[in-house]
Amino acid sequence: MGESVTQAGFDIATVQRGARLRRSPFFDATRRAGCRGYTVYNHMFLPIQYDDMEQEYWTLLNDVTVWDVSVERQVEITGPDAFALTNLLTPRDLTKCRVGQGKYVAITAEDGGIINDPVLLRLGENHFWLALADSDVLLWARGVAYNSGMDVEITEPDVSPLQIQGPKSKPVVQALFGERVLQLPYYYFLETELDGIPVVVTRTGWSGEVGYEIYLRDGSRGDQLWDRVMEAGKPYNIAPTGPSDIRRIEAGILNHGIDMTLEDTPYHVGLEWLVN
Amino acid sequence: MGESVTQAGFDIATVQRGARLRRSPFFDATRRAGCRGYTVYNHMFLPIQYDDMEQEYWTLLNDVTVWDVSVERQVEITGPDAFALTNLLTPRDLTKCRVGQGKYVAITAEDGGIINDPVLLRLGENHFWLALADSDVLLWARGVAYNSGMDVEITEPDVSPLQIQGPKSKPVVQALFGERVLQLPYYYFLETELDGIPVVVTRTGWSGEVGYEIYLRDGSRGDQLWDRVMEAGKPYNIAPTGPSDIRRIEAGILNHGIDMTLEDTPYHVGLEWLVN
Incomplete structure (x- = not known):
């Protein structure tokens, strides 16, 4: 394990999965892709790191990243x-x-x-x-x-989102879904298929960069969808990553459970624009 | 890491804590006591192993164990x-x-x-x-x-239970709280103090063995309570452990999230006796 995944005074090797904790449809793909760290989120494993965190940041800023966010149940x-x-x-x-x-x-x-x-x-x-x-x-x-x-x-339906983020996410989703996906305004989506895999493609993300999410509607097709995305991204240096806390903090994106909790109202954390 | 904490095809070293995940008032004590594995439960770390699992089983059956179950929020x-x-x-x-x-x-x-x-x-x-x-x-x-x-x-109050289980739990809680605690019928409790630490002592547990739980009512006193329990247990071979899945399965105790979920009713899992 790289030093960057060890947190002050706590050896991550002591955090263990249990049978209660569910796996995403992309879990096997994340293992094969060399995921080095998971955390637990919504009773599931969330991949958090594959490479040096600074390297993942630069891939997000310059190229395109894939992050398995199936935990966003x-x-x-x-x-x-x-x-x-x-x-x-x-x-x-x-x-x-x-x-x-x-x-x-x-x-x-x-x-x-x-x-x-x-x-x-x-x-x-x-x-x-x-x-x-x-x-x-x-x-x-x-x-x-x-x-x-x-x-x-x-x-809770069988729906598992996958984030495709970074400036080159545009040609990647274009290669997968055609020109029409580039017409999506921010926060709009379309329901479509890819090789018969039912998905919803959204112009959203948790990165501060331009990006898309592909919501997989059939958990049995996770491997297939992952492989198609990686293949389409190859010319654009696509790489699997975890969340970029560096970038999301730069962008002022809050993380529920840390930056805001049940003890805070939207007015306490600068989210009054979410209240009409 | 011992082989017994590695689960088929999945290296536990890849499961990582995040800042969202809270620590128990006994967390530092569990680290000092040599805890080798944690899982995540109710957004907190749950200690699951200190020693060989068979050794922990025999300590539970013959002597007395301490298990930090603060995650039972x-x-x-x-x-x-x-x-x-x-x-x-x-x-x-x-x-x-x-x-x-x-x-x-x-x-x-x-x-x-x-x-x-x-x-x-x-x-x-x-x-x-x-x-x-x-x-x-x-x-x-x-x-x-x-x-x-x-x-x-x-x-959600500041209350953190600690399980004391096994046949020698009786002399341990007697040493801590006096004779009256031995009079508690199964599932009854008493509210009391230990060196000024406010606690509730219950005749309950998740082990299939005789046992008690001490519900700590002041999170700042976790270290103190842990030390007093270990001291009282010394003559009885007290040892910190995780859950004994061996013993609880022998005893037919179900684990929510595995043996029963939101998809099951009490009638589906043999818990119809919980329905009046």
Whole structure:
């Protein structure tokens, strides 16, 4: 293990997986690609490093990176009252979110505490996904629905996002999905297929750089999707990485669980723009 | 690392802690005591191994073990409607749970799915703790309360349990708390102090052996409590251990997240006795 993955006074070799902890559809691919470190997030393994962290930063800034973010588990909300419930879960005004559009939102508790800060996708008038940070929003949403009298279904679907970030993400997704993907405005998405693999492609990411996410809709096809992305990225120096904390801190992106918790409201952490 | 902490095809050295992941009040003590492996549970580190697993099993069966289970975070429910809400969260009939008594309960969703299987302690008519398995019941409980019209407060207090298990746990807790602790019936508890450290001592555990848990009520006193327990246990070969999966499987104790999940009801996993 490189020195850069050892944190002050704590040998990472002592952190162990357990059978409770789930693996992503890309897990085997990340092993083969030489992933050197995982953490645990939403009861799953999150790959955090393949190479020197400065090298990963420069790949993100100059070329294009692939990061397995399947741990951003989706909560899917459907049913006649799906809009009403989802709009209740977040202080952002979802009447301004079109079908085919996403929004970065805060999910807040009854006292305004930040429960989570997902990317929300509106797939239909009454069809939403929340791509979660590390807390069980499935339980919160089902709890809120419990006594609400609303007619909704709240589940965790088989959906696993993969981030493609950096300036050369554009030619990579173009090679995979054609010209139309370059027309996507920031936070919009399209539902499509790649070699018959059902995906949603979004103009989003957690990097501060231009980028896309490919939401895999069939967990059995993870290896195939990974290989197609790496192949399309070869001419652009594509490399698998973990999160770039250097870049996201430069960009002022907050990390739920560290920079904001249930003890903070959006007003405490500079996210008042998420409140309408 | 011993071979016994390497799991098939996966090098534990690649599992890494992150800043999101909290440490227990006993964390430094577990490091000093030579803990060789941690996993992640309720957004915290859970010590899982110090010695050969068979050796830990025999210590549990013959002598006495100490296991830091601070990850069993408490959800505290108080307020005028605390009994009503808590009784709604579980299918077990809490009218049969006295103040000073605990119950092993299932927390179930609207469709009967098992959200968690905590030890519940009733500290007052309207004062409950739930010592949790690995899911955010705080969010579920607050969600259910949200539209319920019930007057309750639901928080995560500064309470960290430590398990003392095995046949010689009796003389150890007797040395610490006196004769009266030996009078505790199974699943009863007492609120007391040790050198001014506020604790709750329960006749419970996750081991299949006779045992106690000491719930520390002041996180700043973790080191002190650990040292007092180790000192009292010295004549009885006390040793720190992780969970004994060998013993708990022998005893038929289920592990939430593996043996039962949100997809199972109590009837699917032989826990129908938790439903009244």
